Amino acid sequence: MCRFYPKGNIPKLSGDRTAEALFTHIRHAGSLKDRGYAYHGIEMIKKYIRNVPVAVLDNVLKQYRMYGIINDTVYRHQIHAIITTSSLSDARQKEYKFWYLDSLILVDILNKTLYKKLQSETEDVERAFLGDINLDTDTLEVFENPRGYWGNGGIGNRSFYLNDILEYTISLYKGNVTVLNKNAHVKEDFPFDIGDWRLDGYYGRQEEQKLYGVVHGSSGEKINYRQMMFSLLYLNRYHGMEEQQIDFDHRYHYDIRRKKLQLSQEKGRRIHHFYGKAVSSLSCIVGKNGSGKSSTVDFLRGTFLRLLKLMEETDIILEDGFIQKDAVRDYHILEEYTEFLVVFRLDDDAYYVTNIDGLRVDQAIPLKPFNRGIIRSFNEISKLFYFSGLLKNDLEPFADTAQRGDGKNGGKQEQAVMLDDFKQYDYSEMGSFTEKITCWKEGMAGNEDYINKELCYQFTFLKCMGQDRVNRLLDLKADKVFHVRRVMSEDKNEAEEQFTLGQIENNHEKVKSLLEKFVHCPDAKIEYFSSGEYAKFAFLARLFWMLEGRQYEKTFYEELVGKNIFGSEETLLPGETAMIFIDEGEVYYHPEWQRCYIDTLLKMINEKLNQERVQIVITTNSPFILSDVLREDVVYLSGEEETAAEMREKEITFGQNIHRLLRRNFFMEATIGEYAKTMIQEMIGVLQDGRKRKAARMEDIRTFLHQYYSELEDGEECEAIQGLIDQIGEPVYRDNLEKLVSIYKAEDKEWQINEMQKEIRQLEERIQRLKHD
Numbered sequence: 020m021c022r023f024y025p026k027g028n029i030p031k032l033s034g035d036r037t038a039e040a041l042f043t044h045i046r047h048a049g050s051l052k053d054r055g056y057a058y059h060g061i062e063m064i065k066k067y068i069r070n071v072p073v074a075v076l077d078n079v080l081k082q083y084r085m086y087g088i089i090n091d092t093v094y095r096h097q098i099h100a101i102i103t104t105s106s107l108s109d110a111r112q113k114e115y116k117f118w119y120l121d122s123l124i125l126v127d128i129l130n131k132t133l134y135k136k137l138q139s140e141t142e143d144v145e146r147a148f149l150g151d152i153n154l155d156t157d158t159l160e161v162f163e164n165p166r167g168y169w170g171n172g173g174i175g176n177r178s179f180y181l182n183d184i185l186e187y188t189i190s191l192y193k194g195n196v197t198v199l200n201k202n203a204h205v206k207e208d209f210p211f212d213i214g215d216w217r218l219d220g221y222y223g224r225q226e227e228q229k230l231y232g233v234v235h236g237s238s239g240e241k242i243n244y245r246q247m248m249f250s251l252l253y254l255n256r257y258h259g260m261e262e263q264q265i266d267f268d269h270r271y272h273y274d275i276r277r278k279k280l281q282l283s284q285e286k287g288r289r290i291h292h293f294y295g296k297a298v299s300s301l302s303c304i305v306g307k308n309g310s311g312k313s314s315t316v317d318f319l320r321g322t323f324l325r326l327l328k329l330m331e332e333t334d335i336i337l338e339d340g341f342i343q344k345d346a347v348r349d350y351h352i353l354e355e356y357t358e359f360l361v362v363f364r365l366d367d368d369a370y371y372v373t374n375i376d377g378l379r380v381d382q383a384i385p386l387k388p389f390n391r392g393i394i395r396s397f398n399e400i401s402k403l404f405y406f407s408g409l410l411k412n413d414l415e416p417f418a419d420t421a422q423r424g425d426g427k428n429g430g431k432q433e434q435a436v437m438l439d440d441f442k443q444y445d446y447s448e449m450g451s452f453t454e455k456i457t458c459w460k461e462g463m464a465g466n467e468d469y470i471n472k473e474l475c476y477q478f479t480f481l482k483c484m485g486q487d488r489v490n491r492l493l494d495l496k497a498d499k500v501f502h503v504r505r506v507m508s509e510d511k512n513e514a515e516e517q518f519t520l521g522q523i524e525n526n527h528e529k530v531k532s533l534l535e536k537f538v539h540c541p542d543a544k545i546e547y548f549s550s551g552e553y554a555k556f557a558f559l560a561r562l563f564w565m566l567e568g569r570q571y572e573k574t575f576y577e578e579l580v581g582k583n584i585f586g587s588e589e590t591l592l593p594g595e596t597a598m599i600f601i602d603e604g605e606v607y608y609h610p611e612w613q614r615c616y617i618d619t620l621l622k623m624i625n626e627k628l629n630q631e632r633v634q635i636v637i638t639t640n641s642p643f644i645l646s647d648v649l650r651e652d653v654v655y656l657s658g659e660e661e662t663a664a665e666m667r668e669k670e671i672t673f674g675q676n677i678h679r680l681l682r683r684n685f686f687m688e689a690t691i692g693e694y695a696k697t698m699i700q701e702m703i704g705v706l707q708d709g710r711k712r713k714a715a716r717m718e719d720i721r722t723f724l725h726q727y728y729s730e731l732e733d734g735e736e737c738e739a740i741q742g743l744i745d746q747i748g749e750p751v752y753r754d755n756l757e758k759l760v761s762i763y764k765a766e767d768k769e770w771q772i773n774e775m776q777k778e779i780r781q782l783e784e785r786i787q788r789l790k791h792d
Contacts, residue, residue, distance in 0.1 A: 020044065021067035038078030041071070045079065045097055051469050052454055053093045055436070062468065064100040076105055080119050085152040085159065086332070088120070089127045091437040092217055092586070095120055099216030113213055114174050117191040119154075121211060122177045124221045125189050125198060125230070126169055129179070130161050132227075132234045135395055137162070149332045150434050187233070198229075203236030212582070219587045224398050224594050245365035246596045247401045248299050248634055249319070253360040257318055257353075260311035265654050267634060268300045270369070271362050271384070280360070280371060281381040293649060294635075295621050297628035299596075301635040303648045306656030312638035315656075316600045320403040322352050323361055325438040327400065330372075330391055333434060340388025342374045350435040362386070365399060401634070402588070402595060403443035404565055407602035408554045410448055444589040446561040447602070455541035470584050471538050473557065474503070475576060477545050478523070478530050479568040480560035486520040492559060492619065493552055503533055507542040527575060534579060554607040559623070565590055566627040591632070598634045599624075605641045617647035645672045699752055702743065706759040737763070 020041055048060020057063075068076070080098065087094040102115045127149070137144045145163040152159055159169040162181075170178045176190040188199045191211060199206040207229040209221070220226065224244065232240040252265040253273045262275055272283045294301045304312045329350060330337050336346045347353055353374075360373040370389040371380070380386055387393075394400065451473050458469050481489060481501075490497055501518050508514035516533055523529050537543035548556060569590040576585055591597050601620075605613045624633060637644065645653060650672045705719045717736070724731055724739045731739060740760055747753045 021063070021070055023070075034072075034075050035078055038075050038082065041075065042079045042082040045101070046083075046094070048097050048100075049093050050096065051458055053096075054453075056093055058457065061096055061100050064097065065104045068101055068104050069106050071105070073105065073107060076101060080115075081155040083119070083154055084150075085123060085127070085154060086149040086434060087437060088123050089149060090328075090332075090434075090441070092219075092440075094437075095216050095218060096583075103213065113211070114191065116213055117196065117211065118174045118177075120216065120218060121191075121196050121209075121221070122189045124218050125196065125209075126159065126161075126177060126179075128221065128227060128230050129187065129189075129198070129234060131396070132231050133167065133179075134162075135392070136234055137165070137167075138392060141165075148334050150334070150431075198233050200233050200236055205233050205236055205238055207233050207238070215582055217583050217586050222398070223587065223592065227396060227398060242396060242398075244396065244594065245368070245399050246632070247399050248364045248596065249361070249401070249598060250364055250369060251360070251362040252315065252319065253358075254311070254315065254318055255358040257357045257359065258311070258314040260314050260656075263311050263315070263656050265302065265304065265315055265636075267302050267636075268364075269651055271386070273360055277379070278375065278377050279379045279381060280362070280384075280386065282384050290649075292631075295625035296630060297625045297632055298621065299631050299634050300652070301617075301648065302637070302652050302654055303645060304636065304638045304654045304656060305640075305645065311656050313602055316405065316602055316636065316638065318359070319598070320405055320443045320600060321439075323359075324400065324403065324442050325352055325435055326372075327394070328397070328438055328441050329435065331394065331397075333431070337372075337389070337391055339390065340370070340372050341376075341378070342372065344374050347374075349431040351432045352435045365394070397442070398595070400442050402591065402597040403600065404591075404597055405443065405445050405447055405600045405602070406558060406561060406604060407447040407449065408558060408606045409603055410452060440588065442588070444565075446565065446589075448557070458541040467539055469539055469541060470580050471541060471543055472585070473560075474534065474538055474543055474545070475580075475585075476560040476564045476568065477556065478534060479572050480556075480563045481520060481545075482523050482525060482530055483568065483571060484563065486524050489520055493556055502546045503537055503543060504546060505537065505540050505542045506544060506546075531575075531579060538580060551607045551609050551612065555612060558604060559619075562620075562623055566624065591628075596632050596634075598636060601635070601637045603638055603640065605639060605644060610643060613641045613643035614646070616641075616644055647673065649673050695747070698743070699747070699756070702740065702756060703759065706740070706756070706763050 020037075045060070045064065047057050048064055049056025049058060050061045051058050071079075080101065083094060083098065088098065098119050099116065102112055102119065105112070107115060130146075134144065134146055143164055147160050147163060152161070154171065157170075157172050159171050161167050161169065165182050167179065167181045170180070176188050178185055178189075179187040185201055188197075188201065190197050190199070194211055195208040196211050197206055197208050209226065209229075224242075228242055229238075231242045232238045249267045251267065251271045251273065253263070253275075254260050254265075255262045264273055264275070266272070266283070269283050269289065271280060273280050292298070304315060306312050326342075326347070329335055329347070329352075330342070335350075336343060344353070344355070348355070353359075358373075358375050360371065360375055360378065362369060362371045364370075369386045370393060371386055372389040380388075455471075484492075486497075489495065490499075499519070501520075502515055503518070504515035516536065518529065518533065523533075545556075569585055569587075570592070573585070605616055608616065620635070624635075639645070653672055701723055705716070705723050720736050720740070721731065724736060727743065728739055737760060741757075744753055744756045744760070747756070
């Protein structure tokens with residue numbers, strides 16, 4: 020439509036109907052990384068939107084809802100592309116960008132701060148929810164009692180009125196966005212950037228503190244942020260999980276049968292900083308395949324955080340920590356029969372939220388029901404970072420499965436979909452792989468819109484960590500030569516460069532020249548590594564970027580690839596708390612690297628963070644991982660029912676021998692291979708079965724041996740069995756089998772006669788040799 024739209028006005032076309040048709044398509048426009056959107060959409064807007072008259076664009080922009088702009092960066096990208104590539108003059112583009120993007124983000128933050136302030140001043144504050152606020156109105160109504168609204172009549176300064184009295188203004192003046200408290204004469208300035216469409220910088224703690232001061236009439240007024248940490252999760256009938264409980268900090272326990280939340284019965288003194296000063300808790304989830312390890316992670320990072328935000332910004336009914344299942348049905352974020360209970364802490368205050376009807380809470384514990392308004396700022400909510408080296412056989416990421424409603428009434432399912440990335444970031448191998456494959460599928464290799472983030476993480480890690488440390492972490496030779504190349508290019512000379520760690524350590528220019536050549540190529544990678552070396556290298560590079568790399572290299576990458584590529588959501592900013600999920604992170608690792616996994620992880624985190632700020636949740640199938648984790652920090656997800664006492668009787672894990680861990684803590688029937696186990700059991704069976712008559716017993720022995728020997732003479736049975744015993748590595752099995760053979764020999768008179776005859780023949784042969792000599 021944009022491509023062939025006439026530049027002149029055509030009276031026969033209705034501007035409203037044309038805008039409505041355009042918006043229907045434009046709202047699905049995205050870029051390469053935007054799952055569920057048309058990958059070339061933003062590119063098409065930039066190419067053809069100039070043909071559309073400004074009057075039509077005004078009507079298109081008014082159809083966006085405030086909820087979408089606030090919660091979906093893709094919508095911001097669409098609006099930014101419309102404005103900055105339209106036929107508007109440069110000055111008008113700045114005004115439009117301020118009006119439809121910057122000012123609305125600030126309106127959202129001010130609304131939340133104003134709500135908290137009004138709550139403290141009056142008991143009967145009623146607010147309008149974001150999902151109900153439509154930009155195609157003269158005012159943006161945000162409070163019903165007292166009446167509060169923002170003027171929305173035309174492009175210009177935004178003004179907030181409380182009971183029809185002007186209180187605050189947001190304006191664009193001399194390259195800054197200014198927020199002013201008219202009564203207290205307090206104002207704050209924020210730099211305006213026409214090229215920034217993410218706008219996530221406005222949501223930083225420093226910016227929120229400034230706005231808080233404006234609302235409260237004092238530039239020195241500060242928000243007292245509280246750190247959020249998870250304490251307990253109970254899930255039932257979620258992705259196949261049945262009645263599983265994950266205890267993060269050993270404070271509380273949910274009695275499933277009595278439906279009662281109570282204090283934990285764990286004994287002993289808790290060692291608060293056992294895993295280092297920066298780590299609040301470390302939990303290790305163990306279980307058979309299909310027991311729900313990954314589903315636990317998916318719930319907290321994919322469902323619960325969205326639910327928290329929906330409770331704050333929509334009309335979901337929440338009463339004293341209880342959500343009716345019907346209240347969230349239309350959002351399609353929970354299965355119909357799923358039951359959950361989450362306990363989390365904000366500093367020393369603990370809260371619970373659940374949809375379990377009839378839940379009782381022990382009155383003796385200081386635990387409060389969660390209600391709307393308790394979270395003072397979304398900066399208090401922990402970020403969730405997901406790491407996984409697994410590549411799953413899953414085609415869903417390549418399908419357009421996102422359902423966004425009709426875009427006109429802000430459907431509830433659409434609102435939930437917009438929160439997919441809220442407070443969480445995916446550092447998984449699957450996420451990176453999906454983006455690269457999509458790039459190839461869409462023919463965008465080499466396109467400047469694609470940025471190979473993995474390459475950026477890895478060069479940052481190599482450059483900043485230092486040559487000696489990288490060599491130690493990856494067991495590399497000091498003179499190792501790295502290759503960065505496009506693996507699918509036929510021209511090796513053109514598509515490959517070599518470098519050493521010494522050449523790039525703290526060398527911006529060398530790294531810049533390499534990235535300029537390869538950063539837009541999805542097939543570009545640093546080589547040569549074994550699969551295990553690359554898995555560890557990729558994980559450490561992502562972890563370093565999350566902890567420090569993005570902040571350390573922010574200016575460098577903004578100059579290299581632009582300001583909107585690496586958002587603040589993918590890093591742990593100062594003062595923030597986080598939960599780090601690692602899903603089977605030891606995959607591809609040699610056992611020695613598995614043994615050192617926890618040590619390497621904790622050193623990285625505690626070196627970069629100097630206070631308690633992170634929770635770590637690891638799912639694993641490795642006994643080496645468990646050997647570095649306290650017994651009470653191991654969560655067992657078993658398909659079989661086990662009592663709490665049985666769980667506590669699991670083997671002590673920390674510093675434990677891995678053979679004992681395998682047998683008693685990993686739900687294993689044995690610690691040797693099944694083929695070896697079957698052979699040994701069959702051998703024991705035929706040797707021990709003394710109840711059978713001699714002939715039948717010998718027949719069983721010969722039948723067993725014929726599985727392994729093609730020819731077997733009479734009388735060679737014991738020797739053949741001994742040959743199998745000699746192949747067994749475990750001394751306990753080998754010694755006990757040899758004892759059974761000895762017992763069998765002692766009971767078998769025929770064998771004894773044969774052995775004596777054999778000795779007689781040997782003695783006769785020796786006598787003959789002596790006579791001959």
